Amino acid sequence: MPELPDLNPVIHGKLRLALLSLLTTVEEAEFTWLRARTGSTDGNLGAQLARLEEAGYVAVEKKFVQRKPQTLYRMTEAGRTALTEYVQALKQLLGESINV
C-alpha cells in the first residue's frame, strides 16, 4: 500500500489556504481586498498573513499611495510550490481527481 502524504500544516489552516488560493489568481493584492474576499477580521487576517510570510509563502510590500498606507501581498515561488504540493497531497488522500 503506498504511503499517504502529509498535509502541510501551514497551508492546511482554512484562512491561510483561502488566502493562498486567492493570491494564485492575482499578481498582488491589498490587505483590504483580501479581507473583503475572505470575510475575516483584521486581527485574524493579519495573524494568518504573518504566518504565511514567516513560512516564506507570501511577500509583503508596504508603501504610501496618495499619503495613505497600503500593504500589498504577493505569493512567492515557495508559496506556489507549497500550494501545488498541498493540492497533490489532497488528490492522493482523496484518491480522486480534483480540478484546481
Place this chain on the structure above:
Amino acid sequence: MQEETSTQELKDRVALIECMIAEGRRSTESWGWTFLLWGVAYYVAIGWEAMGQRLAIWGGNGLAWPVTMIAAVVVTILIAFRKDNGQPDTTVGRAVVSIWISVGISMLLLFPALSIAGRIDGHGFVAIVGAVLGIANGASGMILRWRMQMACAVVWWITSVAACFGSQAQVTVVFLTALFLCQIAFGAYAMILESRRRQNREAHA
C-alpha cells in the same frame, strides 16, 4: 495528520480552494462605460463633421475628429484613474486592457497620419476601424469567453468587409449601425451586467 483529518474535511478544503480561485478570478473591473463613451464620441465626431460641412461652423469639419478623439482620450484616462479603487491586477485583466490600449494607440497614430498624407477616404477609414475593432473585440471575447463580445467582433468584421463596397452614404449607415450595436448598446448592456454583479456581491457580503 491524515489520521485526524476526515474525508469530509479534505473535501471541504478542495471546495475552499475552488471557491477562492473562482472568487479571485471573478472580474471586478468595469469597462462598459468606455464602450459607451467611445460610441458617443464617434457619433459626436460624425455629427459634427456632417453639420460643420453643411453649415460651415465649429471650424468646418477639420476639427471634428481631432477634437472629439482627444477629448475622448482625456475623459477615458480621467475616469479610469478615478475608478482604480485598489482592485488587484489579474493576468486576464491585464491581457484585455493591453489589447485595448494597443488598439487605441494604433488608431490614434494611424488615422491622423493617413489623413495628413491624404491617403484615406470614408471607405478605407470604416474598413480599417471595423477590422481593428473586430480584432480587439474578438481577442477579448475569446479571453473572457464572452459570446456577446464575440458577436460584436463579428459585426465589426462584417462592417469592415461591407465598407469595401457600396456608396459613401451606405458605408456611413453601416458604420453608424455597427457603432450603435457594438459600442452604445453593448456598452450599456455591459454596464447593466456590472451593476447587477456588484449588487449581488453586496447582497452576499
